[in-house]
Amino acid sequence: MSARAAAAPARLQSGRVRYGELLVKALLGLCALISVATTIGIIAALFIPAFEFFQDVSIVDFLTGTEWAPLFEPAFFGVVPLVVGTLSATFWAVLVAIPFGLGSAVYLSEYAGARTRKTLKPMLELLAGIPTIVYGYFALTFFTPLLRDLGVGVDIFNALSAGLVMGVMILPTVASLAEDAMSAVPRDLRDGAFALGATRRVVATRIVVPAAISGITASFVLGISRAVGETMIVLVAAGQQPNLTFDPREAIETMSAFIAATGAGDVPTGSLEYKTIFAVGATLFVMTLILNVISIRLVERFREEYE
Amino acid sequence: MNLKRRGRDIKAVAFHALLLLSLVVGFVTLATLVVDVVRKGWQYVDKTLFMNPPSIDPAIAGARPAILATIYLGLLLILFTVPIGVGTAIYLEEYADRRRWYNRLLELNIQNLAAVPSIVYGILGLAFIVRGIGLGQVLLAGALILTLLVLPTVIIASREALRAVPDTIRQGAYALGATQWQVTSRQVLPAALPGIATGSILALSRGIGETAPLIMVGAVTYVAFDPTVLGPFTALPIQIYQWVRLPQEEFRSLAAAAIIVLLGILLSLNAVAIWLRNRYQRRW
Secondary structure, three states: OHHHHHOOHHHOOOOOOOOOHHHHHHHHHHHHHHHHHHHHHHHHHHHHHHHHHHHOOOOOHHHHOOOOOOOOOOOEOOHHHHHHHHHHHHHHHHHHHHHHHHHHHHHHHOOOOOOHHHHHHHHHHHHHHHHHHHHHHHHHHHHHHHHHOOOOOOOOOOOOHHHHHHHHHHHHHHHHHHHHHHHHHHHHHHHHHHHHHOOOOHHHHHHHHOOHHHHHHHHHHHHHHHHHHHHHHHHHHHHOOOOOOOOOOOOOOHHHHHHHHHHHHHOOOOOHHHHHHHHHHHHHHHHHHHHHHHHHHHHHHHHHHHH | OOOOOOOOHHHHHHHHHHHHHHHHHHHHHHHHHHHHHHHHHHHHHOOOHHOOOOOOOOOOOOHHHHOOOOOOHHHHHHHHHHHHHHHHHHHHHOOOOOOOOOHHHHHHHHHHHHHHHHOHHHHHHHHHHHHHOOOOOOHHHHHHHHHHHHHHHHHHHHHHHHHHOHHHHHHHHOOOOHHHHHHHHHHHHHHHHHHHHHHHHHHHHHHHOOHHHHHHOOOOOEEEEEOOOOOOOOOOHHHHHHHOOOOOOOHHHHHHHHHHHHHHHHHHHHHHHHHHHHHHHHOO
């Protein structure tokens, strides 16, 4: 896309300076600066108190400690149980979202007709529009009892139920981005394969998926990022106990759930407990930032390849 | 001649079935969720829910302050996000020179902001809006933080709407001697309006369904009176969260009733967005 600023060739513009036009451009630029200010605000809000936190607590102890008990006496500030809790819930979410999201995307892109796609896609996106607290309610009051009825011995709060329901929530994100990537693969590639006698399944799995692999990977990475940062489902259904365990039947605490639970209480500003919010928040932010940047880069790559 | 292979290819059938199964997982969950919520909560959706404040007695507990606050939050959200979001989108699409590094950085920044977890926005609200500038745990603080949260969504949707307006319209206006702002405000913006409106409504419905950032700016309080912009507040998702946490079965049902109200609001907003899109959107 060319810059539209160049739409009116410079030679055609009159020499007179139009102050109104300049003012408008400045105001619009100011709007755009708000999003820059947001990013700077987030970084400052997280890292300044986090830095103060690390003057009281050694950063090595924080990153390698296996016990998280910020309110106990003596207090322990090892973030590993929270990270493990986050990864455990994310694992179960990804286990649902990636295969079923990719399957939905292949169906919508390669199998469904134009009309079917037009009805199915908005319905799938409705899933992404359900508030996360509603999924949390569903996981706690419907899915966990269902798992118990099925003979899976889960605790009332557990990583498995929260993770699986979170997977359904992320599914449309994965499906939508993966489908975009597959739709961008040129028709010629498919037609060539069909001409050689390939079946629809072979075209989908051997031609389209490999050709769209960077976009598909981007959809997976974005899905993982969503799961890592998701708060309400895990807060409601996975519990608030920082157990260092990968056993999905037990209660855990994720980074996001700790932040929300601590932020909900009236923590005195400047206390060490208040600063833990920011130390954990900074850890979470860095993890999702890395995932987001990888995903954005991968999307750019498939855009370059086919558009 | 029939190009299709004769006989059934088992693998092809199995693959097709697997793909359909993937879609079904999403739809079945959605249907189960809705049926479950309606079954548990429907009998509690009554006058008490809409007119009464929350209470420790489930028989008289309602969600009036929460419902009102969610409406206020929605109105403020539209008021704040639409001008800023559309302004940013116009800057990026119509004015910015994409060869400049700072404009490319701006774009990357917005894409990343769209994927920052909502709880992180909550931390920003806690540190800067509630405690930093000392606004306190008030409804306006909640509205401001939701504004920052949905802004990237509004920007991305508005940019797509602006990009869909063909360049010939701009060139025609320039040829008649219009200035850049005249072209943008009188030709491009009106043509992109349906797309912008649809995107903004969808962003609004995302904003009022958010819980985590509001928890961080202190919405989890017992509010028994009608909310004001500069007063303490709760919101519908927060009310649901508070009721879900209580062990009594009645409160779980009240939570389901509040979910029905919330989903009702979101579904109406989505319906309006779809109607707008079908009624006014032009294919160029």
